[in-house]
Every structure is written in C-alpha cells, then in structure tokens.
Amino acid sequence: MKEEHYITPDPWEGLRAFTAARIALGRTGAAMPLREVLQFRLAHAHARDAVFSSLDIPLFRQQPWEVNVLHSEAGDRTVYLQRPDKGRKLHPSSAAALKAANADVAVIVADGLSATAVNRHAIPLIERLLPMLQSQGISCAPIQLVQQGRVAIGDEIGKLLQAKISLMLIGERPGLSSPDSLGAYLTFNPQPGITDEARNCISNIRPEGLPYDIAAAKISYLLREALRLRLTGVMLKDNYTAALE
Template sequence: MELRHNNHIQEDPWASLRAFTTARIALGRTGAAIPLKEVLAFRLAHAHARDAVYSHLDTNGLQEKLQAIFAGPVLQLHSSVADRYEYLQRPDKGRRLDTESSGRLSALKDEYKQQDIAIILADGLSATALNIHAIPLLELLLPMLKAAGRSVAPLCLAEQGRVAIGDEIGALLQAKCTLVLIGERPGLSSADSMGAYLTYSPRPGNTDETRNCISNIREEGLDYSHAAGKISYLVSEAFRLCLSGVDLKDNYGLFLEK
C-alpha cells in the first residue's frame, strides 16, 4: 500500500500582518500541526534567549568605548553576587555592591561626587543588550545632557547587577538622579532588549514606584534617537518637579508636538 504525505502548508488569513511585528502570529499549519520551519525557529529563539541570560558584560570593551565619548572616569564595579547561578537565585544580592566596589566609590574624590546624574550600565538578564545598544544610545544622550547643563558623575559598569543597584551607587556618589541602563528579560523575539530606569533622589530601599522605565530600546523596538530624547525629557522633568516614578508622567509625545 502506498502512503501519500501532504506537506502543503496552509497559510493563515492574517499572514500579511507579520510584516508589522516580530510576534509569532499567523504561522500557518500543516494538517493539525505548526509547520516544521516555525517549530525550529521557535527553538532557535529560545536558545538565543537562554544564551542572553548567561551572556557576559564586555566590561573592557565597553570601558574603552565609553572613555572615547566621556571625559570623566569609568569605573568597573561588581554586585555582591558570586556567580551567575547565584545571581538568578538571589535577586537581593544583585541589588547591592560588594565590599570592594562600595569602598571604591566611597574613596572617590569629592570633585566626582554631588553631580546631577549618575549613569550605571548593568548586565541584568541580558548582557548582550548592553554590549550592543549602550554605546549608540549614550553617544546621543550624553550631548543632550550636556546641552541641558546636567553634570554627570563617573560612569559605572556594574557586573551581575539589577536595577536597584543604582540606588546604592547613586547614594555613594551623592548624585541627585540615577539612570540605569540594563539588559531586560529576554523574550522569544527580543533577546537583546535594553531598558533604562530613571530614579530621582536614589537611596537604598527605594521601590519600583519611584522609578520611570523606558523599555525595549533596540533597533527593532524603541530606536536610539527616540529613546535618548525621551530619557533627556524625563531627566529635565524629574529635576523640575524634584521627583520620579508614578508621579512623573511621560508626556514626551506632547512635548514633541509643541
């Protein structure tokens, strides 16, 4: 008896919408199953997401590039986490500096402290995102901050860091505001998404409602120019109102229309 296989892929009626999103929609089907190419693409995306979680921050490469666009010191710091496995299991340790790093900040000369804004680059859950997107964003953002008259504390590279590590760094630098650039939790279509968290009056113990988040900074998401403009706007508003978080509304779109 001869068996015949029908490998024809039946297109989804929404297939045209795939041109507008990287989300997994309108995959089509072969019989009652998803086409093999889509199954393989899903597994590849899942592998990229796992790789991003375990990727390493290119501290030396980033420091070299940062020193080319920033006149002040660039400091390499580390959280109290021992390794990546502990980072994933103990979020609390990723929010605090280790003893050596906190000592380095405390010993800094006074001329580097009490600046308007401290910028921290942390690996978060995707060091890949920082390695790719941090420099192009800062190349646009730093001139905007300078033009607005904002002084910038030494730039900090924080390995194995979470968002709240910026509170301790900002407090030790006595900065009025912190901006934490961090790798976001990888999605199955966005393993390199970077977020930016703005906190006015940083201090250990701050909670998430005190921060403003700008998410999905990458070429396929929020582009560098728009992200830099939005951050610059929120920094200006934070200093005008002396606050950040839920009470600081993102009216950047209305600002652009003026």
C-alpha cells in the first residue's frame, strides 16, 4: 500500500500552495511522513552545498561590464567560516590594486554564505539595474567581485574607490527552502567601522522571492534618495511603493 494511505492530512494543507515554507506536512502516526523527511534532508544538503559553493568568475568576466576580482583576508572557505573578521577585510594585494573612481556608486558582488545565489541572480539583477542608474545620471565604478567576502568588506572597498555609496550584492545565509537568496546592502559614505544601522537591506532577491525587476527598481529608488538626502540606514525610509502610487 502506498504511503499516502497512511498519512493523516493537516488542516492547513491548502495553504501550501502559497508558500515554500514547510507547513501542513501531515503525519504518519506520531512521525513525519517519510516523503517529508527525505525532502528535508535534500533541502539541508542543498543548503550545505550553497555554503561551500564558489563564485563563477569566468561567468562574470563574460559580461559587458568591467569587473575587478578581489579577495578578502580569508584564504579559503574554512577560514572564512571560522574567522568572520577576515571576511570583512580586503587582502593587502587586493586593497593595493584599487584606485579611486570618484563615482556615485561602487557596485560590489561577494559570495557571502551562498555563491550559488550570486551565480544565479547577481547578473540578471545588474542587467536591469545599470540602465536605470544611467538614466538617472548616477555613475558607477567598475564592478568589484569579491571572493570570501562579507557585507562589511564593501565599506573598505567603497572608501578606497572614493564612492559616495557602496552597493553590496551578496549571497545570504541559505535557508531550507531558499539556498539561493541574494541580498543587497546600501551604505552611504562607506568606510571601515560602519555598523549595520547605517545600511539599508533588500533581501530574498530571486524569482521565487523578490523578482529582479522590482528589486532593481527598489535599489534604484533607494540609491537616488540616499544621494539626495546624503544618508542610508534607519533614517532612510523605503517608500518605494508609495512613490509609485
């Protein structure tokens, strides 16, 4: 007899059509159905794979933008995971290679905790974002691609490039239903030592979450407002939806 005949349905089962979250799994006696146990283990494996994935540097170099490849002080993935502080600082050789660009925005792409997310979603997002910024007269420095990087490394990069704002696109911590979620962090007047209340964050950028077009428009709006008000973080409110009405 098939397993389905032994599963007691959950009253919330109809809500599963509206979310990827693990709800209304049903039960077999006092246990989870075997199918759900196996799917959980598969999702956990995907999340682990995302944490240990690598940036597809050739893919980014194939794009029509200028890309500089940088590295943090974390020499490999093990060091990156065990020493978060090293992922927040540029390797001296990478820092020495950066020259002032005097642009409005420094676009920085880092692997973070899911290079899978960056490889899948950063390029489609940038393809939509750059024309928006260009149409608004917002200048961008060459794109900086950072291996073993964390959010705060964008502060050092933005300072060295002498950009007004750093825009960090980074792989977020994988979830069991979203191993490929991309995040965007905006920081006005970037420099080492800035803390997170001075940033704006847009998370879960991916087709199953916040679509590329909406994410690009929201980032464009926040960048424009940040340049106008000369600030980011808790003082910069995301009124993007209201602005469209």
